Amino acid sequence: MKRTIVWFRKDLRLHDNPALWEAANEGIVIPVFIWSEEDRLAYAASEASAWWLYHSLKQLETDLSQNGVQLIIKQGPEFDAIVDVMEQVGAESIYFNERYEPTERDRQMRIVGQLSSIGMDVRTFHGNLLFSPELLNKQGEPYKVFTSFWKRGLQEVVDRPLPIPELQGVENDISSVAIDALGLPTDLGTLQKYWQPGERAGTEQWAFFADDGMLHYKKERDLIAKGTSSRLSPYLAAGNSSARTIWHAAKRINEETRDVTAHQSIEAFLKQLMWREFAYHQLIHFPTMTDQPLRKQFNDFPWIGTPEQYNLWKEGKTGYPLVDAGMRELRETGMMHNRVRMVAASFLVKHLLIPWQEGYAWFQHALVDFDTANNATGWQWVTGCGIDAAPYFRIFNPYLQSEKFDPNGSYIKQWVPELANLPAKYIHKPFEAPEDILQEAGIQLGETYPYPIVDHATARKRALHAYDTIKGRSEENRL
Numbered sequence: 001m002k003r004t005i006v007w008f009r010k011d012l013r014l015h016d017n018p019a020l021w022e023a024a025n026e027g028i029v030i031p032v033f034i035w036s037e038e039d040r041l042a043y044a045a046s047e048a049s050a051w052w053l054y055h056s057l058k059q060l061e062t063d064l065s066q067n068g069v070q071l072i073i074k075q076g077p078e079f080d081a082i083v084d085v086m087e088q089v090g091a092e093s094i095y096f097n098e099r100y101e102p103t104e105r106d107r108q109m110r111i112v113g114q115l116s117s118i119g120m121d122v123r124t125f126h127g128n129l130l131f132s133p134e135l136l137n138k139q140g141e142p143y144k145v146f147t148s149f150w151k152r153g154l155q156e157v158v159d160r161p162l163p164i165p166e167l168q169g170v171e172n173d174i175s176s177v178a179i180d181a182l183g184l185p186t187d188l189g190t191l192q193k194y195w196q197p198g199e200r201a202g203t204e205q206w207a208f209f210a211d212d213g214m215l216h217y218k219k220e221r222d223l224i225a226k227g228t229s230s231r232l233s234p235y236l237a238a239g240n241s242s243a244r245t246i247w248h249a250a251k252r253i254n255e256e257t258r259d260v261t262a263h264q265s266i267e268a269f270l271k272q273l274m275w276r277e278f279a280y281h282q283l284i285h286f287p288t289m290t291d292q293p294l295r296k297q298f299n300d301f302p303w304i305g306t307p308e309q310y311n312l313w314k315e316g317k318t319g320y321p322l323v324d325a326g327m328r329e330l331r332e333t334g335m336m337h338n339r340v341r342m343v344a345a346s347f348l349v350k351h352l353l354i355p356w357q358e359g360y361a362w363f364q365h366a367l368v369d370f371d372t373a374n375n376a377t378g379w380q381w382v383t384g385c386g387i388d389a390a391p392y393f394r395i396f397n398p399y400l401q402s403e404k405f406d407p408n409g410s411y412i413k414q415w416v417p418e419l420a421n422l423p424a425k426y427i428h429k430p431f432e433a434p435e436d437i438l439q440e441a442g443i444q445l446g447e448t449y450p451y452p453i454v455d456h457a458t459a460r461k462r463a464l465h466a467y468d469t470i471k472g473r474s475e476e477n478r479l
């Protein structure tokens with residue numbers, strides 16, 4: 001019977017896994033996860049994702065073993081690891097789902113070449129996106145505007161998700177290292193209080209959201225305190241959940257309901273999944289976007305923020321309650337609501353004039369849902385240096401955002417407890433509260449909670465001035 005190695009990477013699940021499905025239908029499956037030096041370095045910059053990976057692997061190992069199959073863990077260069085397994089079990093083929101990050105694409109191309117040259121049958125599949133990320137517009141160029149991409153994406157066929165296949169493993173034990181030997185963090189701060197990584201939890205999270213939150217998503221997704229978004233991003237980032245499964249399930253619910261609000265909400269949710277798709281398309285076409293602005297004149301942007309300000313931002317001590325709440329939520333839970341991400345990111349880049357790449361790096365470090373394509377797209381969008389980006393001169397006002405999306409200050413009070421006793425009227429701008437109210441709330445500005453580290457009006461003016469210095473520059477090489 002045919003023996004196929006299935007190389008798991010960011011597709012840590014059994015359902016809707018095309019490489020696994022194909023291998024299982026053809027014969028015996030040997031699931032392998034490889035921890036190379038490149039992985040170790042990549043995950044060193046991404047602590048929360050490394051924690052997520054550890055627990056996802058544990059779950060995958062359990063799920064595979066309940067299906068009678070051993071997950072083989074190998075350390076070292078991929079080629080050596082694969083050849084070692086191949087020799088132990090007599091496999092002639094290796095299947096895997098593609099990754100799309102620039103470094104991963106290079107790596108995969110190298111390995112496919114090496115394995116093919118020794119006569120192995122190598123097959124790759126698309127399993128992590130709705131469709132293959134190579135859509136071009138009528139001019140044969142990458143899409144640069146989301147609305148056109150969305151319309152075109154709706155015409156693409158999204159393959160039906162695959163069920164969990166019946167698995168048959170090899171009889172003999174294959175040498176494998178323990179997941180615990182990989183040096184991944186098993187406990188990290190308070191993350192375990194908030195998350196259960198892995199395929200099962202991802203499926204439960206989807207069911208929970210589909211049942212209620214999705215049906216009010218359009219109206220409620222921006223209500224920060226309520227947190228009505230799906231919270232599926234870390235599961236999608238690690239491949240515990242499948243975008244295609246969620247897409248088809250959401251469409252089915254949409255067809256079954258007659259409620260207009262539900263229809264609008266489901267469409268708004270599907271649009272977010274399409275943003276993820278759009279982000280991956282961008283990354284494929286503009287692989288340097290992880291650290292270089294797509295609008296080249298931003299290379300000359302006069303960034304003047306200081307390391308001290310960067311640290312205050314990371315610690316959630318800027319004196320802007322909404323920004324601080326978001327940054328502390330991130331530290332505590334590895335997550336931040338999308339609306340607050342936009343405000344906190346904009347604050348770093350425009351109020352503090354700190355390069356977006358620094359913000360990217362901190363999010364990469366702290367987010368459980370860190371995803372190269374989404375993070376790069378998010379930061380370039382906020383900065384105004386990406387494609388289909390918010391114009392630079394549109395500067396988020398953190399106070400207005402706070403009043404609009406956290407009117408009672410419940411979110412702020414949850415994450416900035418030193419402001420918990422401040423009346424809602426002053427929660428967005430504690431420095432406007434009269435002294436007696438501050439005293440009653442137990443707040444001493446400058447001691448228990450900081451004054452704003454920059455004045456909003458001054459920072460806004462300064463940001464616009466900085467932008468003026470690059471505005472007229474040639475956009476040669478742009479996109």
Ligand SMILES: Cc1cc2nc3c(=O)[nH]c(=O)nc-3n(C[C@H](O)[C@H](O)[C@H](O)COP(=O)(O)OP(=O)(O)OC[C@H]3O[C@@H](n4cnc5c(N)ncnc54)[C@H](O)[C@@H]3O)c2cc1C
Pocket residue numbers: 221229230231232233234236237269272273274275276277279336337338339341342345363367369370371372374375376377378379382
């Ligand atoms: C500066 C910045 C950095 C970001 N970094 C990341 C990141 O590293 N990883 C990440 O997954 N998302 C990132 N996002 C996008 C977005 O904030 C998160 O996807 C969202 O908050 C996750 O919460 P959710 O699963 O409840 O989303 P929902 O609102 O329920 O959306 C469903 C899914 O759609 C996708 N999605 C939603 N919004 C976006 C978006 N704007 N761009 C691309 N895909 C989207 C996600 O996979 C998400 O799980 C970033 C946004 C900004 C502004």
